[in-house]
Amino acid sequence: MTLEQKIDRLRELVEGSDNIVFFGGAGVSTESGIPDFRSQDGLYAQKYKYPPETIVSHTFYRQRPEEFFEFYKEKMIAPDAQPNAAHLKLAELEQRGKLKAVITQNIDGLHQKAGSKKVLELHGSVLRNYCEKCHTFYDVNYILKSEGVPVCEKCGGRVKPDVVLYEEGLDMGILNEAVRCISEADMLIIGGTSLVVYPAAGLIDYYRGNKLVLINKSATSRDAQADLVIDGKIGEVLGAL
Numbered sequence: 001m002t003l004e005q006k007i008d009r010l011r012e013l014v015e016g017s018d019n020i021v022f023f024g025g026a027g028v029s030t031e032s033g034i035p036d037f038r039s040q041d042g043l044y045a046q047k048y049k050y051p052p053e054t055i056v057s058h059t060f061y062r063q064r065p066e067e068f069f070e071f072y073k074e075k076m077i078a079p080d081a082q083p084n085a086a087h088l089k090l091a092e093l094e095q096r097g098k099l100k101a102v103i104t105q106n107i108d109g110l111h112q113k114a115g116s117k118k119v120l121e122l123h124g125s126v127l128r129n130y131c132e133k134c135h136t137f138y139d140v141n142y143i144l145k146s147e148g149v150p151v152c153e154k155c156g157g158r159v160k161p162d163v164v165l166y167e168e169g170l171d172m173g174i175l176n177e178a179v180r181c182i183s184e185a186d187m188l189i190i191g192g193t194s195l196v197v198y199p200a201a202g203l204i205d206y207y208r209g210n211k212l213v214l215i216n217k218s219a220t221s222r223d224a225q226a227d228l229v230i231d232g233k234i235g236e237v238l239g240a241l
């Protein structure tokens, strides 16, 4: 099938569904200018003193907070990024009553910026930050304008992003809701994710339907399982619907 034929097939599947769930990752936001981890120009390909996965781990955050925040502020926060055609189409499908949930591994808040209402953020959000001691809330600008390690202006505690770092557990309430949505879905669209980060990637095993669509720029270990695999840019593919 050509790319156009695949997009036509995707359109048919979407039109015949009314309980679609989207499961996505960092590749959904690359067309908004936010680098992912594993693409050729992703963060893994750039050279740092430590691999990104080491820096954004709980141990590193505890032991080397200055270096953590230096990397985090420069590479993980993109205050000017705007939703792309993929985010916008998903919000539109929700508004039309077709899509019931976006489940994302992303932490950039772009689905909500595009208008999506039901967004399950498996790994949290850079937009929310809390004092570790007194739990005062801080927005992303507070982190960006802080020098070095951000501290609470009320109690002096360290302000931690509401982001699930490597070695940290996922929120059970969000996980359970994601399982419920996926197991009830009549169509599951997976896009922009290498499907290697667990437990998030394991969630797709709860899908029981026969409309599993994978949209990714590179092959994944789940391609053989999918009913339709579209090798393309997700913004272009969803934007063409």
Ligand code: NAD
Pocket (backbone or CB within 6 Å): 024, 025, 026, 027, 028, 029, 030, 031, 034, 035, 036, 037, 038, 039, 042, 105, 106, 107, 108, 123, 191, 192, 193, 194, 195, 196, 197, 215, 216, 217, 218, 232, 233, 234, 235
């Ligand atoms: P990943 O980097 O492991 O994989 C991204 C996948 O998306 C790759 O397979 C790549 O080929 C594909 N891709 C890239 N651009 C694409 C596009 N335009 N269209 C279609 N496919 C595209 O990302 P992951 O699977 O999400 O896992 C990485 C972890 O890093 C996640 O936990 C995520 O929270 C975090 N992360 C998030 C952001 C963000 O919030 N925007 C950015 C970087 C990393």
